[in-house]
Amino acid sequence: MTRIALEHLHKTYPRQAAPALERLSLEVEAHTLMALLGPSGSGKSTILKLIAGIEDPDQGDICFDGQSILRIPAHRRGAVLMFQKAYLFPFLSVADNIAFGLRAKGVNKATIQTEVQRMLDLVGLPEMAHRRPAQLSGGEQQRIALARALVVQPQVLMLDEPFSSLDPAVRQNLQEAVRRIQRELGITTILVTHDRSEALAMADQVALIEQGTLVAHAPPQQLYERPPHRQAARQMGIDTFLTGRVTGTTLQSQFGPLTVSETPGHGGEALYAIRPEHLRLGHEPGAHSLPVTVQSQIYRGDHVEVQVSLGETVLRVRTNEACWSNGKRVFLHLPPEHLFLLKLPGS
Numbered sequence: 001m002t003r004i005a006l007e008h009l010h011k012t013y014p015r016q017a018a019p020a021l022e023r024l025s026l027e028v029e030a031h032t033l034m035a036l037l038g039p040s041g042s043g044k045s046t047i048l049k050l051i052a053g054i055e056d057p058d059q060g061d062i063c064f065d066g067q068s069i070l071r072i073p074a075h076r077r078g079a080v081l082m083f084q085k086a087y088l089f090p091f092l093s094v095a096d097n098i099a100f101g102l103r104a105k106g107v108n109k110a111t112i113q114t115e116v117q118r119m120l121d122l123v124g125l126p127e128m129a130h131r132r133p134a135q136l137s138g139g140e141q142q143r144i145a146l147a148r149a150l151v152v153q154p155q156v157l158m159l160d161e162p163f164s165s166l167d168p169a170v171r172q173n174l175q176e177a178v179r180r181i182q183r184e185l186g187i188t189t190i191l192v193t194h195d196r197s198e199a200l201a202m203a204d205q206v207a208l209i210e211q212g213t214l215v216a217h218a219p220p221q222q223l224y225e226r227p228p229h230r231q232a233a234r235q236m237g238i239d240t241f242l243t244g245r246v247t248g249t250t251l252q253s254q255f256g257p258l259t260v261s262e263t264p265g266h267g268g269e270a271l272y273a274i275r276p277e278h279l280r281l282g283h284e285p286g287a288h289s290l291p292v293t294v295q296s297q298i299y300r301g302d303h304v305e306v307q308v309s310l311g312e313t314v315l316r317v318r319t320n321e322a323c324w325s326n327g328k329r330v331f332l333h334l335p336p337e338h339l340f341l342l343k344l345p346g347s
């Protein structure tokens with residue numbers, strides 16, 4: 001039942017010119033999973049380190065259910081952290097690894113035994129109690145690390161890229177397990193990732209972090225389908241932006257006139273975006289098309305990524321056909337219903 005509030009967090013590491021976090025505020029509702037998504041070095045792990053008490057903020061506050069935790073020592077905050085590597089104790093059995101935190105708390109032997117088995121069942125490895133970490137696969141080690149983190153019944157679970165060293169099948173399997181367990185226990189969880197699909201698949205809310213600041217946060221589908229501004233749209237994989245004035249339903253874009261169905265309600269400059277999978281390529285012009293030149297085509301199994309140039313601008317199109325030869329003049333279709341408005345910078 002823990003709601004986390006990060007309030008104007010500011011952190012500059014010693015001998016660093018730029019702050020790792022710049023007055024960042026964010027709330028994580030109780031029982032939910034918040035994914036922090038952002039490029040390398042954007043400050044995601046620093047947020048976890050501040051919550052865990054590994055580092056202290058220069059300014060700002062961190063509250064659990066309205067109470068500041070900054071004066072509470074790290075080991076009493078009830079926040080556990082799981083990393084990319086499992087860091088299990090190699091000479092202890094799986095059961096002893098999981099029991100470690102309970103022994104440190106002086107919990108009696110019978111309770112420890114029950115709790116360890118409960119955790120092994122929870123992470124789907126009920127028969128593994130007597131194995132050593134070296135006898136487990138990478139995915140199994142991560143499940144044991146999760147069991148070890150959860151056995152102490154923490155208030156907050158923090159996951160720092162816990163799946164990034166695993167192969168895709170194991171990774172998906174563990175993502176699903178973590179999501180199931182998180183929901184079952186209702187534990188407030190923060191997941192750090194730079195994998196967009198992972199954030200979208202797992203989170204109740206996704207927070208986009210860039211250069212130590214919060215760019216946007218919203219439920220995954222909302223953020224993916226309607227990012228609020230260009231910066232968020234870029235992080236959601238969009239790179240086709242159109243600007244210009246709208247008269248009636250015609251956008252006088254930098255590439256030529258285009259029909260839009262959503263209009264800004266003012267006569268000034270407007271900014272539109274369209275997802276790569278909503279762009280269409282064709283050999284014939286149409287009502288909502290622009291002439292482009294094919295630059296390259298990359299076959300990606302479930303889709304083909306085609307890069308086309310429109311004057312100086314290069315755009316990415318996601319299609320199902322691999323028939324676009326380099327240098328060919330074709331037509332890029334922009335369905336009006338998929339062109340959506342973004343906030344203009346400073347608005």
Ligand SMILES: Nc1ncnc2c1ncn2[C@@H]1O[C@H](COP(=O)(O)OP(=O)(O)OP(=O)(O)O)[C@@H](O)[C@H]1O
Pocket residue numbers: 013014016019020038039040041042043044045046047194
């Ligand atoms: N202990 C430290 N001392 C000095 N600078 C640090 C330290 N830890 C992090 N930084 C710097 O702070 C910034 C934010 O780092 P942080 O690890 O929080 O980013 P991140 O988004 O988690 O990156 P990644 O995805 O690569 O793990 C980076 O510029 C990094 O170099």
